[in-house]
Amino acid sequence: MINISFPDGAVRQYAVGISAMDIAKSISEGLAKKVIVAGVNNQIWDTNRPITADCSLKLFTWNDAEGKNTFWHSSAHLMAEAIEAKFPGVKFWVGPPLDNGFYYDIDLGDRKITEDDLTDLEKKMNELAKQNNVFIRAEKAKDEAIAYFTEKGDEYKLDLLQNLEDGNITFYTQGNFTDLCRGPHIPHTGYIKAIKLLNIAGAYWKGDEKNKQLTRIYGITFPTQKELDEYLHMLEEAKKRDHRKLGKELSIYTMNDEVGPGLILWLPNGTIIIEELEKLAKETEEAAGYKRVVTPHLAKENLYLTSGHLPYYADSMFAPMEMDGEKYYLRAMNCPHHHKIFDAEPKSYRDMPYRIAEYGTCYRYEQSGELFGLMRVRCLHMNDAHIYCTKEQFAQEFKAVNDMYLKYFKIFGIDKYVMRLSLHDPEKLGQKYINEPELWLETEELVRNVLKESNIPFVEVKGEGAFYGPKIDVQIWSAIGREFTLATNQVDFAQPRRFKLSYTNQNNEPEIPLIIHRAPLGTHERFIGFLLEHYAGKFPTWLAPLQVKILPISDKFLTYANDVKNTLVKAGVRVEVDERQEKIGKKIREAEISKVPYMLIIGEKEMTENKISIRRHSKGDVGQLSVDEFVLNIVAEISNRKSEE
RNA sequence: GCCGUUGUAGCUCAGUGGUAGAGCACUUCCUUGGUAAGGAAGAGGUCGUGAGUUCAAUUCUCAUCAACGGCUCCA
Numbered sequence: 009m010i011n012i013s014f015p016d017g018a019v020r021q022y023a024v025g026i027s028a029m030d031i032a033k034s035i036s037e038g039l040a041k042k043v044i045v046a047g048v049n050n051q052i053w054d055t056n057r058p059i060t061a062d063c064s065l066k067l068f069t070w071n072d073a074e075g076k077n078t079f080w081h082s083s084a085h086l087m088a089e090a091i092e093a094k095f096p097g098v099k100f101w102v103g104p105p106l107d108n109g110f111y112y113d114i115d116l117g118d119r120k121i122t123e124d125d126l127t128d129l130e131k132k133m134n135e136l137a138k139q140n141n142v143f144i145r146a147e148k149a150k151d152e153a154i155a156y157f158t159e160k161g162d163e164y165k166l167d168l169l170q171n172l173e174d175g176n177i178t179f180y181t182q183g184n185f186t187d188l189c190r191g192p193h194i195p196h197t198g199y200i201k202a203i204k205l206l207n208i209a210g211a212y213w214k215g216d217e218k219n220k221q222l223t224r225i226y227g228i229t230f231p232t233q234k235e236l237d238e239y240l241h242m243l244e245e246a247k248k249r250d251h252r253k254l255g256k257e258l259s260i261y262t263m264n265d266e267v268g269p270g271l272i273l274w275l276p277n278g279t280i281i282i283e284e285l286e287k288l289a290k291e292t293e294e295a296a297g298y299k300r301v302v303t304p305h306l307a308k309e310n311l312y313l314t315s316g317h318l319p320y321y322a323d324s325m326f327a328p329m330e331m332d333g334e335k336y337y338l339r340a341m342n343c344p345h346h347h348k349i350f351d352a353e354p355k356s357y358r359d360m361p362y363r364i365a366e367y368g369t370c371y372r373y374e375q376s377g378e379l380f381g382l383m384r385v386r387c388l389h390m391n392d393a394h395i396y397c398t399k400e401q402f403a404q405e406f407k408a409v410n411d412m413y414l415k416y417f418k419i420f421g422i423d424k425y426v427m428r429l430s431l432h433d434p435e436k437l438g439q440k441y442i443n444e445p446e447l448w449l450e451t452e453e454l455v456r457n458v459l460k461e462s463n464i465p466f467v468e469v470k471g472e473g474a475f476y477g478p479k480i481d482v483q484i485w486s487a488i489g490r491e492f493t494l495a496t497n498q499v500d501f502a503q504p505r506r507f508k509l510s511y512t513n514q515n516n517e518p519e520i521p522l523i524i525h526r527a528p529l530g531t532h533e534r535f536i537g538f539l540l541e542h543y544a545g546k547f548p549t550w551l552a553p554l555q556v557k558i559l560p561i562s563d564k565f566l567t568y569a570n571d572v573k574n575t576l577v578k579a580g581v582r583v584e585v586d587e588r589q590e591k592i593g594k595k596i597r598e599a600e601i602s603k604v605p606y607m608l609i610i611g612e613k614e615m616t617e618n619k620i621s622i623r624r625h626s627k628g629d630v631g632q633l634s635v636d637e638f639v640l641n642i643v644a645e646i647s648n649r650k651s652e653e
Numbered sequence: 654g655c656c657g658u659u660g661u662a663g664c665u666c667a668g669u670g671g672u673a674g675a676g677c678a679c680u681u682c683c684u685u686g687g688u689a690a691g692g693a694a695g696a697g698g699u700c701g702u703g704a705g706u707u708c709a710a711u712u713c714u715c716a717u718c719a720a721c722g723g724c725u726c727c728a
Contacts (some may be wrong), residue, residue, distance in 0.1 A: 009690095075667065080697060096659095111723095120657095121657085122658085123657070123658065145685085156672070166654070206722085206723095207657075207722050208657050208722085208723080209656060209657065209721065209722070209723030209724060210654075210655055210656025210723075210724055210725095211655095211724045211725090212655080212656095212724060213727060215724080215725075216725080217654080217655075217724080217725045217726080221655060221656060221724075221725095222656090222724095223656070223657090224656085224723070224724075226722090226723075238669065252720095252721095255663090256664080263720090265702095265718070265719060268657085269718090269719070269720090316703090317728065320728075321728060323726090324726080324727075325728080340728065341728050343728085370728090372727080372728080374726080375654055375655095375725080375726060376654070376719090377655070377723090377724080377725080378654090378725085378726060378727070379720090384727075393654060444705090463728070467671095468676090476728085477728070488722095492727095493727080496718060496728095498714080498728090525728090534715060537661075559688085561685080561686070561687055562685040563688095564685070565683070589684080589685075589686090590690090590691085591684090591685090591686050591687090591690085591691065592686065592687055592688065593687085593688070593690070593691090594687085594688095594689080594690055594691085595688090595689095596688050596689055597688095597689035597690055598689085598690085599689090600688095600689055602690080607688085609686080611686095611687060612687090613687085614716075619687080621687085628688070628689095629688055632685090
């Protein structure tokens with residue numbers, strides 16, 4: 009007998025060789041039906057794998073991440089079986105589970121697959137699922153496995169085998185499909201009741217664009233049709249929040265073929281939001297001791313050779329213009345210009361920290377396939393500033409920047425984000441990163457300490473740093489799940505040296521400053537894209553392009569309506585009167601659709617009492633106020649930048 | 654840049670080898686209406702662009718541009 013201990017602390021005895029499934033059955037049939045995979049001594053095991061020694065045991069169901077991962081991993085195998093049936097002789101790379109669903113990377117050889125094929129594949133998968141084929145685990149010796157795939161001519165699995173140790177190699181077979189696989193898997197294919205293959209994509213082998221491109225098929229499966237339907241419905245709902253859709257519906261921005269891809273034309277409504285954001289940034293930065301500067305959008309080639317950007321980023325800059333034998337580049341970043349401003353006049357320690365800010369316009373030639381609404385564009389307006397400081401001042405300055413982020417996030421009600429400490433990758437020193445290993449470690453530790461001392465939760469990621477230093481990135485996810493850096497706070501120990509920047513210290517000696525690059529509000533493009541999705545288009549009053557819409561019941565009340573409007577305009581409120589000869593129901597409907605925060609309804613009653621009836625967007629009628637009271641309230645709401653009434 | 658998909662009116666979309674249609678929006682008229690769509694009439698498109706096949710192309714083929722779903726990239 010062996011002792012099995014359970015998560016609740018209980019220990020029970022079972023016969024040697026019993027499986028997790030049998031143990032589940034011994035507890036209850038209901039549990040056994042739900043169990044997908046087992047955790048044996050914190051390793052994930054097949055439920056039918058014999059347990060031969062004392063261990064701790066957890067039983068995972070669909071409701072556990074382990075259950076879902078296994079379910080989707082098995083689904084990838086099921087899809088591979090269907091693909092192999094439809095396209096015999098194709099070769100498979102890997103087919104992992106994702107946060108939502110799974111994919112498999114396939115080398116189709118000369119064959120092509122189109123979206124029409126997906127329906128066939130789904131059909132085949134359903135057919136195979138219904139066969140309740142058991143996933144059979146087989147351990148093989150490495151040379152045996154190599155022989156198997158050599159005979160098959162499968163260079164992909166042979167490549168995988170290279171990195172596996174002998175003695176740890178397992179194969180899984182379900183139905184007619186056998187794959188090299190660590191496992192584990194669901195008990196049998198019949199668990200998969202609902203299948204949707206989502207899309208086809210090219211994916212470079214091992215994620216390297218120099219490698220061959222494989223075909224990747226994405227799919228998702230569920231234990232019930234209902235859950236699949238709900239998932240697909242959720243995707244549809246997410247699309248309604250997509251900033252590209254809202255940006256069009258709310259007339260925020262547009263693009264034009266003749267202007268060019270990735271070049272945003274801000275419509276009047278979007279421009280109002282831009283100006284409100286700039287107002288906020290200017291107030292905040294002025295209070296924090298920043299000075300404002302203005303610099304040109306382009307510079308001669310040499311500036312970017314000095315900064316070191318050109319060798320790293322030439323491909324993502326617009327091609328240079330040649331004038332009078334000089335090459336001029338549209339700038340992809342503002343920092344070199346700012347460094348020249350720092351250097352324009354001699355600095356002493358008394359001038360430090362020296363903080364200069366600018367909403368800088370930059371141009372980046374993003375690859376055509378990378379453009380994405382407002383989130384990835386080719387002309388962007390950055391909430392940029394550079395802080396030149398002494399080493400002693402660094403921690404305090406860096407922390408002040410982080411605090412500024414948090415202040416902004418509070419204003420916008422941003423709580424779903426991840427702070428990422430982006431570090432260098434030692435293997436890419438000299439290629440992607442300035443070759444100063446000690447300065448890297450030193451500044452990374454500085455930044456880490458600031459985060460720790462501020463009690464800000466963060467994750468560390470290697471290989472995401474800027475070429476000139478480590479940074480903190482604020483990661484967010486768009487409505488459809490793409491990840492973006494919203495804001496960034498970076499240390500730079502490289503450019504001060506390259507630009508020979510210095511200040512005079514107390515001992516009358518030149519010293520090299522540190523630089524902080526920071527953009528808490530990111531770029532207008534990305535930030536407004538994010539805000540559109542964050543608020544689902546329902547901007548708080550201070551940001552709403554139109555804050556109040558006055559809706560007269562009939563044109564008998566137009567004069568009074570315009571009096572109210574003029575009072576509001578004088579108070580600095582953005583207001584319009586709906587003067588059309590439409591019924592009030594229609595005027596309300598259209599104001600609701602355009603997401604105006606306040607609707608003022610004006611008719612006989614209001615006019616005689618010198619009042620207004622107030623309707624809040626998506627909340628309905630909230631009663632009457634005198635015009636003066638309403639003006640006081642809304643002006644306070646706007647000036648406090650309240651995010652919820 | 655690469656793989657796949659799409660491109661018809663301002664928007665959302667239907668449709669056809671014989672030079673186009675709906676709903677909403679827009680304009681005009683009627684209606685003066687109390688918290689999410691009152692009625693009628695009208696105007697609006699060389700079907701992304703270029704070439705080819707054909708007696709004839711918006712429809713088929715190719716190229717190209719752009720957008721979308723991914724990959725790669727993201728200072």
